[in-house]
Amino acid sequence: MSPEKKKKNWADAMTDLMEKMAPIFDQxxxxxxxxxxxxxxxxxxxxxxxxxxxxxxxxxxxxxxxxxxxxxxxxxxxxxxxxxxxxxxxxxxxxxxxxxxxxxxxxxxxxxxxxxxxxxxxxxxxxxxxxxxxxxxxxxxxxxxxxxxxxxxxxxxxxxxxxxxxxxxxxxxxxxxxxxxxxxxxxxxxxxxxxxxxxxxxxxxxxxxxxxxxxxVVPAASTYAAAAIAETFHAFLWTMGIHGDMTIGIALQPVWQANLAANVKAVAEGLAPTAIYTEQFRSFVVPGGSGATLPLAFYFTRSKSERLRRVGWLGIWPGIFNINEPITFGAPVIFNPILGLPFILITFLNTTVAYLATSAGLVSPTYIAGPWTLPAPILMFLETGYDWRAIILAIITEFVIPGIIWFPAFKAWEAEVLQKEEAGVKKVAA
Structure with a gap:
């Protein structure tokens, strides 16, 4: 069986799975x-x-x-x-x-x-x-x-x-x-x-x-293990073309809201907020959009592939404001294991680092609901009640961790895209 056939069958299988799952989440x-x-x-x-x-x-x-x-x-x-x-x-x-x-x-x-x-x-x-x-x-x-x-x-x-x-x-x-x-x-x-x-x-x-x-339910769904599983699953769904944020939100919105409200109530009473896993906490997990793809957009702008350069420039400006569909669909990340696996891994690592940093008291828990389209460092400074340490953590989860992981994935995907473009040129010339 040829590689092309195998790849086609894998994509078809993933598409069938996506089509079967989509009606469930749109019930x-x-x-x-x-x-x-x-x-x-x-x-x-x-x-x-x-x-x-x-x-x-x-x-x-x-x-x-x-x-x-x-x-x-x-x-x-x-x-x-x-x-x-x-x-x-x-x-x-x-x-x-x-x-x-x-x-x-x-x-x-x-x-x-x-x-x-x-x-x-x-x-x-x-x-x-x-x-x-x-x-x-x-x-x-x-x-x-x-x-x-x-x-x-x-x-x-x-x-x-x-x-x-x-x-x-x-x-x-x-x-x-x-x-x-x-x-x-x-x-x-x-x-x-x-x-x-x-x-x-x-x-x-x-x-x-x-x-x-x-x-x-709320304490059980607010643990590190629950957060890590939920966020990793949300990233996995995105690689299948399913809106991961909305999907896990169906089950977890009540938990996120309850935790946020508990933190707000504590602050209003002069106490310290303690709940970690809120919807606002997720801005540490998905800065620049799910998969933290802003560094990937920057890498694309320096690519030898003209197509990837265009995708990169289209993705940078929305990515600054946490909108990364141009990268997710334009790279693409969907149905692409070369970019899909780093997409999932980064989400897991960001969840781990942000949760441990917050639970260790290095950063305050979130208790202010801010406009999610603010650039992540500014947004997290605001949502943690003006904790300057949140800026550092946001930079780590938006640029440092993703920057390290996305680079080899970018080089591997660039090589494959260039190979396909070169093959296409030769086919046209012939």
């Missing part, structure tokens, strides 16, 4: 959970702005007077926390409505009623104290799992009633707004009384049970 419920968490970014960043302002360092000592908060008028520093409280303090409510909206859209439903009924369900099940005018529980990150479950179940129950036509139909000529409201009456009653039966009559505290699950 409506999983995709809606992913999209719901992604939609939280504006709220997280706005809440983080409070920390950026109040925790801005005026000196580099472990002293409360070194932060800007201590020098602002009390009516400003005190009331700014209100903005924080209505972002991170109500995170589960926002996640609930966002997932319900995304799933309703994917199911072809008008999102208004599913979102409203999801909110109704959450108050009944998770925070019944609010009905009596008391302070509610599970409004912040502690209710994330509950929000996910209630949003999905409520939308699916509503969809069942609509699909089976178990609704009140109004005569023709009735305005659509009134007709839709009456059509939603029976599903609303079924959802409301159903959750009432579960929570109050059967006394099944779903929120507390899921909170305990979250309490067990």
């Amino acid at each position: 409506p419920i999983l995709a809606s959970i992913r999209d719901g968490f992604v939609a939280m970014m504006p709220i997280l960043i706005v809440g983080a702005l409070v920390l950026i302002i109040l925790q801005f360092p005026l000196c580099f000592k472990d002293d409360p007077t070194c932060y800007l908060e201590a020098h602002l008028p009390a009516n400003i520093s005190g009331t700014l926390w209100n903005v924080f409280n209505v972002t991170y303090g109500l995170l589960s409510i926002y996640v609930l409505m966002s997932i319900a909206y995304a799933l309703a859209r994917r199911r072809g439903l008008d999102p208004l009623m599913p979102v409203l009924f999801s909110f109704l369900s959450y108050i009944l099940v998770a925070t019944p104290e609010l009905v009596n005018g008391e302070a509610g529980n599970y409004l912040d990150s502690s209710g994330l799992f509950t929000a996910m479950v209630l949003a999905v179940v409520t939308v699916e129950v509503y969809r069942f009633f609509i699909q089976k036509n178990i609704v009140i139909k109004m005569p023709d000529g009735v305005p659509p707004a009134i007709s839709n409201a009456f059509a939603a009456l029976i599903p609303c009653a079924a959802i409301a009384f159903g959750w009432w039966l579960i929570r109050f009559v059967l006394n099944f505290d779903l929120a507390n049970g899921l909170f305990k699950v979250l309490g067990a």
Whole structure:
């Protein structure tokens, strides 16, 4: 069997595997959970702005007077926390409505009623104290799992009633707004009384049970081993043409958000953040984009191959802002073991170095959600609460480790590309 045949068969096998796996990760419920968490970014960043302002360092000592908060008028520093409280303090409510909206859209439903009924369900099940005018529980990150479950179940129950036509139909000529409201009456009653039966009559505290699950899952999914496996798997998926970040995010977004919220809460209470594996921590892992391909882009610009030089120049500028699809697809990294193996190895090493450095106290854990398109050293300086050591670690994971590993891979791939280009020229000449 010729080398060309073997290579073609391997690529075909990988393509078949990618096609089989892709529908799994685009399944409506999983995709809606992913999209719901992604939609939280504006709220997280706005809440983080409070920390950026109040925790801005005026000196580099472990002293409360070194932060800007201590020098602002009390009516400003005190009331700014209100903005924080209505972002991170109500995170589960926002996640609930966002997932319900995304799933309703994917199911072809008008999102208004599913979102409203999801909110109704959450108050009944998770925070019944609010009905009596008391302070509610599970409004912040502690209710994330509950929000996910209630949003999905409520939308699916509503969809069942609509699909089976178990609704009140109004005569023709009735305005659509009134007709839709009456059509939603029976599903609303079924959802409301159903959750009432579960929570109050059967006394099944779903929120507390899921909170305990979250309490067990988050620490287990936040260990070095879990982070290393997840990030290595995410890199492997990219080499198969599957969006690795979004794929692992389906399962890990609740963990990342819970860890970030725990760190934010600790800082707000004057304590040190302790959770390491947040979505923001991943900027140490994938600086310049997955696989940390910015050094590879620089190498490409010096290549003897004209095609690789063009790819390199196309990839540098987006790569500075953590967008590396021109390199991933243009090199390509996908279906290319010469570049795919370093891509995976760099991700594993970056995860290891960043996690160990953070756990050893050499760099502060992340607790500020910043715009991910900022250049990595600046982004990590910001997300670690202005820890200058994060700049050094970001440079190591963006340039030093990838620069060393990408160079021999670049030379090997350049040689193969040049060989193919030379063969092509000879074939044309003949």
